[in-house]
Amino acid sequence: MNAAVTPRAYDVARVRADFPILSTTVRGKRLAFLDTAASAQRPLAVIEAVDRYERGSHANVHRGVYELSQKATDAFEGARERVRRFLNAASIKEIVFTRGTTESINLVAQSWGRRLGPGDEILITWMEHHANIVPWQMLCERTGAVLKVAPIDQRGELDIDAFRALLSPRTKLAAFTQVSNALGTVLPIRAMIDAARAVGALTLLDGAQAVAHERVDVRTLGCDFYVFSSHKLYGPTGLGVLWAREAILREMPPWQGGGDMILTVSFAKTTYNELPYRFEAGTPHISGAVGLAAAIDYLEALGIERVHEHEQGLLARASYALRSIPGLRIIGEAKEKIGVVSFMLEGVHPHDLGTILDDEGVAVRAGHHCAMPVMEFFNVPATARASFGCYTDDADLQQLVRALSRALEVFG
Ligand SMILES: Cc1ncc(COP(=O)(O)O)c(C=O)c1O
Secondary structure (H helix, E strand, C coil): CCCCHHHCCCHHHHHHEEEHHHEEEEEEEECCCCCCCCCCCCCHHHHHHHHHHHHHCCCCCCCCCHHHHHHHHHHHHHHHHHHHHHHCCCHHHHHECCHHHHHHHHHHHHHHHHCCCCCEEEEECCCCCHHCCCHHHHHHHHCCCCCECCCEECCCCHHHHHHHHHCCCEEEEEECCCEECCCEEEECCHHHHHHHHCCCEEEEEEEECCCCCCCHHHHHHCCCCCEEHHHHHHHCCCCEEEECCCCHHHHHCCCCCCEEEEEECCCCCCCEEEHHHHHCCCCHHHHHHHHHHHHHHHHHCCHHHHHHHHHHHHHHHHHHHCCCCEEEEECCCCCEEECEEEEEEEEHHHHHHHHHHHHHHEEEEEEEECCCCHHHCCCCCCEEEEEEECCCCCCHHHHHHHHHHHHHHHCC
């Protein structure tokens, strides 16, 4: 093969060098950061983009005629365009900045959801994060609509036949996660979207755990809403995205009132701004958007497909190594997963396990992962969860396995 077209091998050591936090130590030990599903670390490119913005471009956006405000507006709107390209959305009118996945879903529930009434149904799955359960429960309480839940099986896979059977002309929305944060399961989203569309339901995809690991193209996916958080994509916290088809956004009433979302205000009548500003009341997270754009550039330069392949290798090796630990049970053995391994160690509460692992410099999440129904389904109070990102390496996995052996010694 011609050297010019030979794909470069994935150099994880080089990637790690881009993340300053990974060279810090914890309790005198090398940091093995295995909690990327909760929040990914930031590469220098993101830290520096935010720093540059703060030092040289900050002012409020959209309102100033002076140069600095124009610069800030250009940076903010440039970030919106970057997100549009990343998702392959048709227009920047379809890209609404929010505070995160949670706020994006609440926006849809409180604005689009107003049209629902008694007899209407919303279908979710048993695998949802609380952010994709509670806003719909609140909506159902307000409107009299009914929340239906599609079951999962012992491997942590969706029962797609049951999902199909729960759809009917009463279903107005099917809202589901692309990837389960608690189990790592990749859901059969294409089949789910097709099935929902066949009964005339809209679909909302929670992409919080997917965007950093798989290429997303909202136009080929065929969903109606897509939501994600910047901080799980190597960008800053406090910022998220709601993508929705322009025709749907046009029909949605504003949900929060204030500055920027209006065209004119008088005490007699207020008229609302164009899309997407109608859904962005108040001063936005400008530096966050700048950071998100830099994070997308960074990930695209690495190549999402290559990152995915790297993480799949880690998943296979981690699952193999963990299965050989006596008394360890992996929760969630779906055929298709991303780099997430949830597990229990017999006789050790996950919180105690998390503490011992922390002593060894290993950062994993221990808890219900904001997915209590999943814990209930598997009849466990909590799990420990190791999750991987573009910078995770085999030394991290080895450190995890060593720390688990130590936990076994401590707890006999
Ligand atoms: C699948 C899923 N949905 C929603 C959320 C909520 O994201 P945020 O807290 O950034 O709003 C998370 C966070 O862990 C998640 O994993």
